[in-house]
Amino acid sequence: MAQITLKNLAHSYSATPTSDADFALKQMDHVWQDGGAYALLGSSGCGKTTLLNIISGLLRPSQGRVLFGDRDVTDAATAERNIAQVFQFPVVYDTMTVRENLAFPLRNRGMDPAYIKARVQAIAQTIGMEATLDRKARGLTADAKQKISLGRGMVREDVNAILFDEPLTVIDPHMKWELRTQLKQLHRDFGHTMIYVTHDQTEALTFADKVVVMYDGRVVQMGTPEELFEAPAHTFVGYFIGSPGMNLLDASVTGNVAQVLGAEVPLGAAYAPIKGRTQIGIRPEYCELSATEGLPITVRRIEDVGRHRIIRGEVGGQAFNVIAPEGSPIAADQTRVRFEPNRINVYADDWRVQGGAV
Amino acid sequence: MDKTQNNKAWFLILPVLILVAFSAVIPLMTVVNYSVNDTFGSNDFFWNGLGWFEEMIASDRMHAALGRQVLFSGIILAIEVPLGIFVALNMPKKGFWASFCLVLMALPLLIPFNVVGTIWQIFCRIDIGLLGHSLAALGIDYNYTNDALDAWITIIVMDVWHWTSLVALLCYAGLQSIPQAYYQAAKIDQASRWSVFRYIELPKMSGVLLIAVLLRFMDSFMIYTEPFVLTGGGPGNSTTFLSIDLVKMAVGQFDLGPAAAFSIMYFLVILLVSWVFYTVMTTLDAQETK
Numbered sequence: 001m002a003q004i005t006l007k008n009l010a011h012s013y014s015a016t017p018t019s020d021a022d023f024a025l026k027q028m029d030h031v032w033q034d035g036g037a038y039a040l041l042g043s044s045g046c047g048k049t050t051l052l053n054i055i056s057g058l059l060r061p062s063q064g065r066v067l068f069g070d071r072d073v074t075d076a077a078t079a080e081r082n083i084a085q086v087f088q089f090p091v092v093y094d095t096m097t098v099r100e101n102l103a104f105p106l107r108n109r110g111m112d113p114a115y116i117k118a119r120v121q122a123i124a125q126t127i128g129m130e131a132t133l134d135r136k137a138r139g140l141t142a143d144a145k146q147k148i149s150l151g152r153g154m155v156r157e158d159v160n161a162i163l164f165d166e167p168l169t170v171i172d173p174h175m176k177w178e179l180r181t182q183l184k185q186l187h188r189d190f191g192h193t194m195i196y197v198t199h200d201q202t203e204a205l206t207f208a209d210k211v212v213v214m215y216d217g218r219v220v221q222m223g224t225p226e227e228l229f230e231a232p233a234h235t236f237v238g239y240f241i242g243s244p245g246m247n248l249l250d251a252s253v254t255g256n257v258a259q260v261l262g263a264e265v266p267l268g269a270a271y272a273p274i275k276g277r278t279q280i281g282i283r284p285e286y287c288e289l290s291a292t293e294g295l296p297i298t299v300r301r302i303e304d305v306g307r308h309r310i311i312r313g314e315v316g317g318q319a320f321n322v323i324a325p326e327g328s329p330i331a332a333d334q335t336r337v338r339f340e341p342n343r344i345n346v347y348a349d350d351w352r353v354q355g356g357a358v
Numbered sequence: 359m360d361k362t363q364n365n366k367a368w369f370l371i372l373p374v375l376i377l378v379a380f381s382a383v384i385p386l387m388t389v390v391n392y393s394v395n396d397t398f399g400s401n402d403f404f405w406n407g408l409g410w411f412e413e414m415i416a417s418d419r420m421h422a423a424l425g426r427q428v429l430f431s432g433i434i435l436a437i438e439v440p441l442g443i444f445v446a447l448n449m450p451k452k453g454f455w456a457s458f459c460l461v462l463m464a465l466p467l468l469i470p471f472n473v474v475g476t477i478w479q480i481f482c483r484i485d486i487g488l489l490g491h492s493l494a495a496l497g498i499d500y501n502y503t504n505d506a507l508d509a510w511i512t513i514i515v516m517d518v519w520h521w522t523s524l525v526a527l528l529c530y531a532g533l534q535s536i537p538q539a540y541y542q543a544a545k546i547d548q549a550s551r552w553s554v555f556r557y558i559e560l561p562k563m564s565g566v567l568l569i570a571v572l573l574r575f576m577d578s579f580m581i582y583t584e585p586f587v588l589t590g591g592g593p594g595n596s597t598t599f600l601s602i603d604l605v606k607m608a609v610g611q612f613d614l615g616p617a618a619a620f621s622i623m624y625f626l627v628i629l630l631v632s633w634v635f636y637t638v639m640t641t642l643d644a645q646e647t648k
Binding site for chain 1: 540558
């Protein structure tokens with residue numbers, strides 16, 4: 001196992017990239033801790049699979065280096081990197097039994113048969129497939145196949161990292177929970193470095209210790225689920241994480257007061273003068289309808305989702321959501337919305353600005 | 359649930375029944391008619407029972423033709439299937455050269471059978487043919503018109519040239535449908551080239567391969583035009599395959615009774631072998647799933 005370092009990494013699918021837009025991955029520097037559970041989260045086409053393929057060695061980056069521990073593996077072939085990958089669609093060797101599938105990577109490496117046997121047995125137990133060891137892999141369900149491909153990765157003791165490329169896409173919803181919980185458990189028990197690519201925030205937030213949010217070929221934030229929720233570093237993170245996402249309003253900020261639509265909104269921190277397009281972001285969870293204070297809001301509809309209600313409305317012509325606890329009264333005269341000052345984030349050209357003490 | 363009985367639906371398949379009756383059933387019945395009757399001409403028929411069948415089953419001539427036929431089909435399957443797979447594996451997967459290869463491979467399949475025969479007939483002639491003359495110039499004793507082995511080699515090479523691309527194209531289609539992830543997983547598992555072929559490509563190709571083998575078997579078992587044009591069944595009877603022999607008997611000698619019995623048995627043999635092929639291969643497939 002090893003720490004993964006990405007140095008000045010960038011990748012373009014065109015041979016002669018001229019502008020920034022030609023890069024599927026913009027230049028990045030990151031260190032991924034040994035034994036961490038990471039989720040790469042982003043919408044389709046943001047470059048997360050490209051990044052995964054660079055780490056696994058299926059793609060060579062156009063620039064920069066990839067390091068596993070101290071070893072530079074940029075030019076190393078996939079097989080030399082000792083990584084495992086679980087793909088979007090289950091990849092199993094149809095004509096082999098489950099046992100042969102699990103033994104395959106070890107046999108190709110010329111391991112001792114007695115060791116292979118013991119190891120396969122142990123892995124089968126870990127993934128809960130001892131009973132089906134002698135069945136052909138072809139007739140199994142999608143989730144069983146996905147477990148086999150995970151098992152094929154874990155069967156090697158020296159595996160550097162296990163990569164997951166949207167592994168739950170073809171799995172039935174009720175099995176998704178189970179597999180995800182199993183993955184988390186396996187990570188806790190064996191401490192493999194795991195990198196999990198997904199566009200589903202629930203998957204990312206429940207699986208990972210650290211979520212890496214990608215947007216337009218860039219890593220926009222790397223943090224714990226809590227950090228992503230409380231202090232999104234980029235407006236995309238605010239919008240992408242949370243259901244519904246963060247509300248954004250154009251504002252001008254002076255000190256600890258924001259001017260929004262001609263009204264003053266108190267902030268929890270003081271800001272130096274800001275250049276560029278300034279916005280304030282506030283999560284629907286930290287908004288509250290009021291009859292007297294705050295900005296005027298036009299309520300369009302109220303969705304009751306059981307544990308809370310989502311109020312969909314407009315502030316200054318822009319969509320704006322408020323989450324109200326179940327049972328709290330919503331009256332017709334509550335035409336204003338109030339924010340918790342400490343929960344407001346300030347953005348300049350989509351990037352979060354750090355405030356100082358008031 | 360009670361189904362409504364409505365036999366009017368039969369009317370819908372009536373046109374097909376009529377068409378098939380005229381195109382297949384009625385002609386076949388004429389053949390059946392000839393096979394159980396004898397005639398001395400002027401349309402006077404008298405009943406001969408299974409006489410022609412017995413004669414044909416016991417005939418050395420038919421045994422020899424059947425033997426040559428089985429040998430021929432066996433040889434070309436043994437060459438074309440592995441060669442077709444090999445070609446498909448080595449064809450480019452995308453880009454200009456992929457299309458180029460596809461067109462190139464499809465060309466022999468588009469040439470009419472008798473033209474193929476003529477091409478090779480001329481190509482291999484020792485007096486004016488490019489191949490035949492070159493071989494002669496190199497001092498190699500080659501002459502397909504009077505050496506049985508040379509005739510066989512020429513016919514087999516011609517059939518391989520004509521039909522390997524069918525196997526290759528079918529296999530290529532099978533290969534193209536394998537998702538890239540399988541190859542990536544194999545790389546990660548450090549699978550050898552042979553393992554990739556044995557455990558990924560071959561299982562995924564097995565469906566189209568079954569069709570390819572069936573098609574090639576049936577076609578080669580019924581081969582007529584190309585060897586007829588190339589060697590006319592000679593030298594002697596050395597390349598007289600079943601259908602060539604059948605035509606000699608029916609059209610050359612006008613032995614309609616024996617020829618009819620012969621063709622019915624010929625038809626049944628092809629049907630039987632194809633059925634056995636198919637059943638064996640699909641049961642193997644079903645067993646694998648268990």
